[in-house]
Amino acid sequence: METLWFIVVTLMLAIFIILDGFDFGVGMVYPFVVRTEMERRTVLASIGPLWNANEVWLIAAGAVLFFAYPKAYAAGFSGFYLALILVLWLLIFRGLALELRSHVDHVLWKQAWDTAFTTASLLLAFVFGAALGNLIRGVPLNRDGYFFVPFWTDFQPGPEPGILDWFTVLLGLTTVSILAFHGANYLVMKTEGALYKRAVSTAWVMGWASAGCTVLTVTAVPFVQPSLRLNFAGHPMEYLVPLSGLFALGSSLYLRQRQRDTAAFLISSVFILLMLASVMFGMYPYILVSTTDPALSLTVFNAATDSYGLTTGFTWFGIGFMLVLAYQIYVYSLFWGKTRSDDAH
Amino acid sequence: MTSALLYDRLQFAFTATFHYLFPQLTMGLALLLFYLRSRALATDDDHYQQVSDFWTSIFALNFGFGVVTGIPLEFQFGTNWARFSTFAGGVIGQTLAMEGVFAFFLESSFLGILLFRKRFSRRLQWFAALMLFVGSWLSGYFILATNAWMQHPVAYHVGDDGRVFVNSLTGLLTNPWLFWQFAHNMTAAVVTASCVIAAVGAYYLLSGQHLPHAKTFLQTGVVAGAIASALMIFPTGHGNAKQVFEHQPVKGAAFEGLFTTERGAGLYLVGQPNLETMTIDNPIEIPNALSFLVYKDLYAKVKGLDAFPRDEWPDNLPLLYYAYHVMAGLGTIFAAIFGLALLSLWRDRLFNMKWLLWLLMLSAPFPYIATSAGWMTAELGRQPWLVYGLLRTAHGTSPLVHSGNALFTLIGFLGLYLLLGLLFVFLLGKTIGRGPGSIDSQTTYPA
Numbered sequence: 001m002e003t004l005w006f007i008v009v010t011l012m013l014a015i016f017i018i019l020d021g022f023d024f025g026v027g028m029v030y031p032f033v034v035r036t037e038m039e040r041r042t043v044l045a046s047i048g049p050l051w052n053a054n055e056v057w058l059i060a061a062g063a064v065l066f067f068a069y070p071k072a073y074a075a076g077f078s079g080f081y082l083a084l085i086l087v088l089w090l091l092i093f094r095g096l097a098l099e100l101r102s103h104v105d106h107v108l109w110k111q112a113w114d115t116a117f118t119t120a121s122l123l124l125a126f127v128f129g130a131a132l133g134n135l136i137r138g139v140p141l142n143r144d145g146y147f148f149v150p151f152w153t154d155f156q157p158g159p160e161p162g163i164l165d166w167f168t169v170l171l172g173l174t175t176v177s178i179l180a181f182h183g184a185n186y187l188v189m190k191t192e193g194a195l196y197k198r199a200v201s202t203a204w205v206m207g208w209a210s211a212g213c214t215v216l217t218v219t220a221v222p223f224v225q226p227s228l229r230l231n232f233a234g235h236p237m238e239y240l241v242p243l244s245g246l247f248a249l250g251s252s253l254y255l256r257q258r259q260r261d262t263a264a265f266l267i268s269s270v271f272i273l274l275m276l277a278s279v280m281f282g283m284y285p286y287i288l289v290s291t292t293d294p295a296l297s298l299t300v301f302n303a304a305t306d307s308y309g310l311t312t313g314f315t316w317f318g319i320g321f322m323l324v325l326a327y328q329i330y331v332y333s334l335f336w337g338k339t340r341s342d343d344a345h
Numbered sequence: 346m347t348s349a350l351l352y353d354r355l356q357f358a359f360t361a362t363f364h365y366l367f368p369q370l371t372m373g374l375a376l377l378l379f380y381l382r383s384r385a386l387a388t389d390d391d392h393y394q395q396v397s398d399f400w401t402s403i404f405a406l407n408f409g410f411g412v413v414t415g416i417p418l419e420f421q422f423g424t425n426w427a428r429f430s431t432f433a434g435g436v437i438g439q440t441l442a443m444e445g446v447f448a449f450f451l452e453s454s455f456l457g458i459l460l461f462r463k464r465f466s467r468r469l470q471w472f473a474a475l476m477l478f479v480g481s482w483l484s485g486y487f488i489l490a491t492n493a494w495m496q497h498p499v500a501y502h503v504g505d506d507g508r509v510f511v512n513s514l515t516g517l518l519t520n521p522w523l524f525w526q527f528a529h530n531m532t533a534a535v536v537t538a539s540c541v542i543a544a545v546g547a548y549y550l551l552s553g554q555h556l557p558h559a560k561t562f563l564q565t566g567v568v569a570g571a572i573a574s575a576l577m578i579f580p581t582g583h584g585n586a587k588q589v590f591e592h593q594p595v596k597g598a599a600f601e602g603l604f605t606t607e608r609g610a611g612l613y614l615v616g617q618p619n620l621e622t623m624t625i626d627n628p629i630e631i632p633n634a635l636s637f638l639v640y641k642d643l644y645a646k647v648k649g650l651d652a653f654p655r656d657e658w659p660d661n662l663p664l665l666y667y668a669y670h671v672m673a674g675l676g677t678i679f680a681a682i683f684g685l686a687l688l689s690l691w692r693d694r695l696f697n698m699k700w701l702l703w704l705l706m707l708s709a710p711f712p713y714i715a716t717s718a719g720w721m722t723a724e725l726g727r728q729p730w731l732v733y734g735l736l737r738t739a740h741g742t743s744p745l746v747h748s749g750n751a752l753f754t755l756i757g758f759l760g761l762y763l764l765l766g767l768l769f770v771f772l773l774g775k776t777i778g779r780g781p782g783s784i785d786s787q788t789t790y791p792a
Contacts, residue, residue, distance in 0.1 A: 073438075075427065142745075
């Protein structure tokens with residue numbers, strides 16, 4: 001049961017990164033693909049009705065983490081205090097940018113929110129990548145199961161690390177490039193004409209950038225977190241997961257070149273899912289690895305709530321999850337196809 | 346450490362109070378919007394469609410601010426209250442996760458449809474309004490189930506390591522405390538929404554614009570407001586107060602200002618609590634009223650603060666006392682205003698009664714004050730406990746988040762939310778200034 005919830009949380013995070021990831025990506029490539037106000041509106045309308053529900057996957061994943069592994073939630077959220085509050089402020093700005101831009105018809109108002117949208121999307125994508133880097137690298141958990149990391153120390157992933165070191169920065173950049181690729185793929189699917197062409201060339205550049213970053217990251221991980229390497233070495237079949245992830249990235253680039261727009265987007269989603277699944281396989285059973293003493297690490301077993309809670313939760317979660325999938329697919333189907341330029345609200 | 350506790354508390358209190366300014370309108374408006382969209386569907390005329398579209402745009406603006414200010418609350422359980430999360434995650438993790446999965450997704454998925462409604466039929470718009478209503482009220486339910494458990498813990502057991510775990514999900518979701526709390530809170534949300542709708546109607550009527558819409562706003566707001574503000578007092582307000590005296594007698598004694606245990610205790614309408622003398626200064630009191638309200642007996646004994654050890658008293662008595670009296674006083678005034686307005690509406694006079702329209706227009710901010718004061722009563726009155734009788738607030742903080750960090754982020758939130766408040770008022774003013782009918786509702790596409 002403890003393991004099952006680990007898969008659930010990872011799956012929810014993956015759905016968050018895939019869905020909200022494309023609208024973060026749209027935010028990052030936004031200044032590169034739009035030239036006219038009409039194009040800006042089209043791009044914003046392509047994510048307008050969807051981004052909010054996408055972001056709920058983050059909130060829901062956080063809440064499910066809280067429910068299933070209260071200790072990991074408490075330690076992680078208080079330990080990354082400053083970074084998380086920063087994330088909150090950025091999420092607020094990004095939400096406001098998307099909601100408020102259309103309310104006032106003034107060029108400076110629109111430019112200000114456009115800038116806020118792009119900046120917040122970029123920084124958030126970077127921070128989410130760095131956060132994943134922190135989970136892989138580990139944190140200095142103490143005897144009571146808590147830690148507190150500053151923004152940075154000496155930029156080395158040692159026993160007293162900061163939120164930012166060379167490894168987490170690399171993961172941040174990797175995430176930025178992958179989500180920009182993903183978002184550009186989404187725009188290619190949703191747009192036409194000049195906008196379409198610019199989205200295609202952006203997707204091409206970001207696709208190669210993410211290929212480069214991903215290779216660097218995959219090479220770095222075993223050095224930074226040896227337990228991950230041991231985990232994979234113990235179960236060689238698991239190597240298939242990251243390998244098929246890399247294969248998916250390659251296929252996505254190939255499909256991009258063949259102008260199979262929808263397929264390229266779907267395969268870049270699969271790529272993200274497989275990369276997160278690789279991290280999950282590599283980390284299991286650890287949720288938070290301690291850099292000071294491995295015995296102090298939080299695992300899916302010692303951080304979990306009791307078995308009644310986990311079992312009961314599974315019943316309602318199963319129902320709720322199916323419902324959410326059903327109506328989210330329905331809402332997506334309503335907005336399927338190329339976005340019309342008169343689709344603003 | 347002690348000062349971090351203060352900043353942690355202030356930050357949560359501030360961000361939660363600020364956040365709740367938005368969902369209370371969302372939840373109340375969701376109900377009224379569903380009614381308006383039902384009328385639009387039934388009558389098939391453009392009048393109700395325009396009315397619905399106007400309130401949908403205000404709903405959406407309000408919802409957007411509610412979402413962005415709501416996310417920090419869920420995060421803060423972990424960031425600032427880590428020991429509480431570790432202690433109680435086995436119980437409240439359930440309700441908080443259920444809120445995310447069952448309610449929040451529903452709201453945000455269907456809001457997209459209403460925002461981009463030009464593409465869709467009226468029937469689908471109506472359905473989206475229904476889903477928003479269901480989603481926002483479910484959200485309120487799960488959040489209140491969480492708070493009800495903190496006020497009145499049920500359906501849990503203590504594990505070997507001292508943490509608590511739920512042992513009956515049904516028990517948690519049907520906490521007896523929750524029934525009155527939910528009823529009281531949701532009727533309050535309807536009062537807020539009714540007040541806002543009636544106020545905008547009164548503003549248009551007084552300034553001579555959008556007259557047909559203004560009349561519909563007033564009718565809807567006044568009827569819903571009269572019903573809801575009556576329900577606020579009885580039975581929901583009464584039910585809440587009774588359960589406080591039953592399960593949290595020290596909170597009841599504190600917010601009523603009852604320092605000493607009395608037979609035939611009176612009810613203070615006004616007066617200032619004096620902590621030196623442990624009395625109420627300059628009181629206006631209805632004799633025996635408190636005994637009667639709580640026990641239906643004029644001479645029943647009501648426990649005062651002196652019946653409880655000092656370290657179990659709520660830690661800010663005057664604030665709690667004033668918050669409660671502000672809430673109860675305003676609630677009574679709303680009932681009077683709405684009662685009067687309903688009577689005038691029924692006798693076909695309301696639209697010509699300038700002074701009453703002025704009163705309705707100016708009353709709009711006050712439900713927000715009343716609900717904030719109401720929540721202060723509930724939460725200050727729960728002190729010194731975080732989970733009533735189980736965990737003290739001082740033992741719930743994050744051990745390694747020091748006061749400098751907490752103060753820094755508190756100041757950050759203050760500044761950011763000031764900006765948010767200004768933006769909201771500015772955009773709300775713009776939307777009201779533009780008025781109903783300007784939002785294009787003619788171009789509906791068949792779905």
